[in-house]
Amino acid sequence: MNIKKQFKEGLITNNPVLVQLIGMCATMAITTTLFNGVGMGLSVLIILTCCNVAVSAIRKIIPNEIRLAIFVVIIAGFVTIVDLLLKAYIPALSDALGVFIPLIVVNCIIIGRAEAFCQKNTVGASFFDGIFQGLGYTLVLIVMCIFRELIGSGRFGGGLIDIANGFRLTMDGTGAGIQIFPETFGASIMTLPFGGFLTLGLLIAVMQYALKKSAKKQELKAQAEKEVDE
Amino acid sequence: MLTNIISISLGAILINNFIFSQFLGCCPFLGCSSKVETATGMGLAVVFVMGLASAICWVINEYLLVALHLEFLQTLAFILVIAALVQFVEMFLKKSVPSLYSALGIYLPLITTNCAVLGVVLLNVQNNYNFLESLVYGITGGLGFMLAIVLFASVRERIEFSDYPECFEGFPICLVSAALLALAFMGFSGMKIF
Amino acid sequence: MNKILKLTIVLFLVCAIVAGVLGVVNELTKDTIAEQQRIKTEKAYAAVLASDGYTEVDFDKAANPSIDKISECTNGAGHVVMTTFTGAQGRITMAVGVDTDYKCTGISIISHSETSGLGANAASSAEVGVNWRAQFVGEDKNVAITKAGGNIDALAGATITSRSVAEATAAAIVAVESLG
Numbered sequence: 001m002n003i004k005k006q007f008k009e010g011l012i013t014n015n016p017v018l019v020q021l022i023g024m025c026a027t028m029a030i031t032t033t034l035f036n037g038v039g040m041g042l043s044v045l046i047i048l049t050c051c052n053v054a055v056s057a058i059r060k061i062i063p064n065e066i067r068l069a070i071f072v073v074i075i076a077g078f079v080t081i082v083d084l085l086l087k088a089y090i091p092a093l094s095d096a097l098g099v100f101i102p103l104i105v106v107n108c109i110i111i112g113r114a115e116a117f118c119q120k121n122t123v124g125a126s127f128f129d130g131i132f133q134g135l136g137y138t139l140v141l142i143v144m145c146i147f148r149e150l151i152g153s154g155r156f157g158g159g160l161i162d163i164a165n166g167f168r169l170t171m172d173g174t175g176a177g178i179q180i181f182p183e184t185f186g187a188s189i190m191t192l193p194f195g196g197f198l199t200l201g202l203l204i205a206v207m208q209y210a211l212k213k214s215a216k217k218q219e220l221k222a223q224a225e226k227e228v229d230e
Numbered sequence: 231m232l233t234n235i236i237s238i239s240l241g242a243i244l245i246n247n248f249i250f251s252q253f254l255g256c257c258p259f260l261g262c263s264s265k266v267e268t269a270t271g272m273g274l275a276v277v278f279v280m281g282l283a284s285a286i287c288w289v290i291n292e293y294l295l296v297a298l299h300l301e302f303l304q305t306l307a308f309i310l311v312i313a314a315l316v317q318f319v320e321m322f323l324k325k326s327v328p329s330l331y332s333a334l335g336i337y338l339p340l341i342t343t344n345c346a347v348l349g350v351v352l353l354n355v356q357n358n359y360n361f362l363e364s365l366v367y368g369i370t371g372g373l374g375f376m377l378a379i380v381l382f383a384s385v386r387e388r389i390e391f392s393d394y395p396e397c398f399e400g401f402p403i404c405l406v407s408a409a410l411l412a413l414a415f416m417g418f419s420g421m422k423i424f
Numbered sequence: 425m426n427k428i429l430k431l432t433i434v435l436f437l438v439c440a441i442v443a444g445v446l447g448v449v450n451e452l453t454k455d456t457i458a459e460q461q462r463i464k465t466e467k468a469y470a471a472v473l474a475s476d477g478y479t480e481v482d483f484d485k486a487a488n489p490s491i492d493k494i495s496e497c498t499n500g501a502g503h504v505v506m507t508t509f510t511g512a513q514g515r516i517t518m519a520v521g522v523d524t525d526y527k528c529t530g531i532s533i534i535s536h537s538e539t540s541g542l543g544a545n546a547a548s549s550a551e552v553g554v555n556w557r558a559q560f561v562g563e564d565k566n567v568a569i570t571k572a573g574g575n576i577d578a579l580a581g582a583t584i585t586s587r588s589v590a591e592a593t594a595a596a597i598v599a600v601e602s603l604g
Contacts, residue, residue, distance in 0.1 A: 021401055022257065025345040029253035066431050070438050072313060072342075076306040077442035081449050084302060088456035091464065095535060099352050102305045106343040108257055188542065193250055193412040201398075201405030209397035302450040303443055310439070357515070419512055 003128055010132025017140045017200075018207040022108035026100050027141060028196030032152075035159025035173050037145035038138070039093040043086070043101065045134025047078045048110050052130035054078075055118040071114045072105070079105045092173030096159070109137060144199050152190035154181040235366050238359075242370040248346050249378040250408075250415040255346030259379050260404055262337045269383035271330045272337060273376025277369060279319055280347050283312050284368025287351040288361050308351045309342075316342045346375050382408060464534070465519075469504045472530035473497060473521030478504060481603065488599040490592060492517070502529065503603070505596035511536060512543050512584035520596035528563045528593055543585030552579075560590075565597040 010016075016023050026044075030036045054074050062070050083101045086094040094101065104110070113133055118126040149155050155177040162168050162175035169175070189195055248254045255276070263269045287308050295301055320338050323331040331338065341347060350371045354364040385407050394403050469478055475497035483494050492506040502523035508515055516536040521529035533547035545552050559576050560567065568574025569590050571583065578586035 021260075024260070025253050025256045028256065063431055063434055066435050069310075069313060069435055072309055073306065073435075073438050073442050076309050077446055080302055080305050080446050083305070084449055084453045084457070088453040088460065091460045099349060099356060102352055103254075103345050103349060105305055105309050106345055106348050108343055111343060189413075192416065193253065194409045194416065196253065197405050197409035197412055201402040201409065204400075204405065205395070205398045205402035208399070208402065212397065302446055306439070306442065306446065 006125070006128050007132050010129065010134075011136045011139060013211070014133075015136040015140065015207065016109045016112075016133050017137060018204050019211070020109075020112070021204070022112050023137065024200065026103065026107060027137075027144065028193070028200050030097055030100055031141055031144040031148055031196065031199070032191045033096070033149055033158035034142070034145045034156070034161070034177070035093070035170075035175070036096050037141040038160060039090070040097055040100065041134070041138025041141040043082050043097075044104060044107065044109070044137055045131065047075070047082055047104055048113065048134045048137075049127060049130030050078045051075050051110055052113060052118050052126040053123055055114045056121060056123045056126035059119050067119070068111075068115070071111060075110050075114070076105050090171060090173075092159075096173060109133065140203065144196075144203065147199050148190045148195050149177075150180060152186050152188050152195060153183045154186040155179055155183070234363065238363055238367050239370040242367055243374040243377060244415070244418040247374045247378055247415050247418075248349070248371050249375060250412040251419075252349070253345075254349035255344050255375050258337055258340060258344055259375075259382065260401060260408070261340075262334075263379050263383040263404075264386055266380060266383045266387065268333055269379045270376070271334055273372070273379050275319060275323070275330075275334065275338065276341060276344065276346065276375050277372030279312070279315055279341055280350050280372035280375075281365060281369040283308075283315055283347055283351055284354055284364045285361070286315070287311055288354060288359075288364040291355060292361075304352070304355065308348060312347050312351070313342045346371065378411070381411060385411070465506070468506075468519040468532045468534045469495065469521075471532040472519050473501055473504050473523070475499045475501055475504075483599060483603060487602065488595065490595055491599045494599060494603065500524070503600045505599060506534075507592050507596050509588055509592040509595075511538050511588045512582065516585075516588065516592070518589065518592060520593050522597050522600040526564060526597055526601050528560045528567065528597060531557050531560050531589065531593055533589075538582070538585050543579070543582040545579050545582065546585050546589055556586075560593055563593070565594050565601065567594050567597070 012019075014020060017027055023044075026040060030040050051071075051074055055071060058070075079102060082104075083094070086097075086101065113129060117129050121129070146156065149158055157175065158177035159173045160169055160175050161177050162170050163178055164176070190199070242248065246252055249256065249259050258272060258276075262272045290307055290311065291304065295304060295307060316339060319341075320331070323334075323338070350368050354367055357363075357367075359367060382404075386404060389403055389407060398406070466478070469475070477498035478495035479498060480493055480495045481503075483491065485491070490507050490509045492508055495504050495506075497503065502521060505520045505522060506517065507520060508517045510516070516538070517534045519532045519534060521531075523529050536544065536547055538544045538546065546556060547553060556577075556579055563575065566574065567576060567590050569576045569578045569583070569586050571578065572587065572590070574590065576586065576590050
């Protein structure tokens with residue numbers, strides 16, 4: 001169990017959205033305000049970690065043929081629990097995310113990690129995998145939200161940050177955010193589906209560029225070392 | 231009643247297209263659309279599953295979950311129904327249209343995790359649609375998905391021959407093209423027939 | 425056969441356990457959720473027509489399909505109508521206050537998915553939204569946007585949203601009138 005390696009993988013080299021290219025529906029749909037992004041990201045993180053731990057705990061006793069069905073049932077259970085808790089205690093988030101909370105059930109990230117990782121790893125490793133992959137996902141959501149909201153409405157931290165009486169975080173979605181430039185100068189199309197597709201495409205392109213560059217650097221380094229040896 | 235059905239249909243296909251307006255069904259949209267034939271096959275399978283899932287889940291919701299005040303089991307019940315349905319579609323296709331079965335490959339069982347199928351079922355509940363409206367929304371939602379995926383496949387076949395920066399290879403250039411398609415579909419917004 | 429039976433039983437057991445856990449969580453959160461819903465609705469109602477309480481009344485659903493429910497103010501100030509209708513980008517849910525002279529006392533948008541910066545201004549708590557909604561106060565069942573011959577100035581770049589809201593307000597007033 002190599003926590004540092006899992007951390008780097010979850011956030012960068014094996015980032016669920018930017019590298020594994022899964023779980024994209026929600027990423028584009030709800031990233032219109034920072035409140036939505038952080039809320040969704042943390043919900044997915046909690047559900048992912050709980051499911052990872054549960055699946056890993058029972059991995060030796062479930063029959064192989066129906067394992068996917070059992071994964072789905074467990075995930076549906078945790079999603080419903082989070083859904084009910086959000087409706088009861090953070091109704092603003094529940095309203096803002098709407099149908100995308102129950103849709104976390106079919107978020108490929110959760111089933112993907114259960115299938116690819118938790119089946120073969122200990123509870124501890126699965127726990128950290130859930131946390132780090134969830135963090136990677138949340139990070140992507142936050143970056144997308146900031147980008148889309150800034151260009152779309154000139155705002156930072158809509159729904160989450162309130163600077164009227166000193167800086168504070170509003171858990172009920174009422175924070176007006178920091179208006180960086182007047183809303184009338186924003187390209188509100190960025191908050192529409194067009195902006196969603198475009199921002200995600202640009203982010204993945206940036207990630208691919210960074211990974212390729214880093215891979216090239218590694219290759220050059222390995223080659224240089226080989227030449228030194230010779 | 232008829233005007234309601236027509237406005238739901240047009241809404242699902244054009245005005246609030248499942249992919250370009252509501253973002254439901256993006257994973258297979260991006261993963262399965264490299265060729266027009268595969269896209270058409272996938273689209274038809276999704277139409278079938280969405281229609282059938284809408285109908286069955288409405289019945290289960292109305293006569294089982296709501297009647298027994300078990301609404302909190304909606305997500306669990308719906309996803310189980312969809313998973314079972316996709317299994318049956320898979321078995322059916324394997325026997326009767328094996329070429330389509332092998333062409334769709336891994337993407338057929340992935341219809342279970344297609345946001346559009348679970349999404350349409352949940353939206354039917356949210357919008358309080360009756361049986362006929364749910365069935366229509368399911369089928370026309372699937373048709374909207376199919377329209378989007380076939381259009382996109384034809385665009386992707388052209389992209390293969392264009393020049394684009396190396397870091398955009400794969401998904402990024404597809405997403406940018408999808409953004410432009412979404413822009414086009416925005417032209418339908420606000421359309422009211424009746 | 426035995427194997428399939430065993431698999432089915434295992435799956436059924438897992439489902440039963442999960443459903444049981446969900447049942448417990450549901451029981452624990454049921455009341456809090458209902459309370460949140462009640463607070464949200466009452467806040468929206470108080471914004472359009474202040475009253476110390478609201479009691480729901482029956483109405484002809486078939487004749488007024490877009491109306492969700494009509495509540496009478498316990499202090500006799502009038503009625504509050506909850507209506508859901510189609511805007512530019514999806515469904516809008518709104519509360520309309522109607523006083524005893526069948527004039528609008530105010531509108532409050534409860535949920536919507538309109539374009540931010542355009543149609544969403546109808547629901548905004550900023551000056552532009554507040555001023556726009558204030559136009560509806562005092563209007564009767566013939567309320568309409570200026571393009572349709574009425575007094576309401578449409579929001580900049582959001583004619584469809586404005587028209588939908590005006591039409592829905594008119595429908596709400598008509599529904600209260602039909603209560604008799």
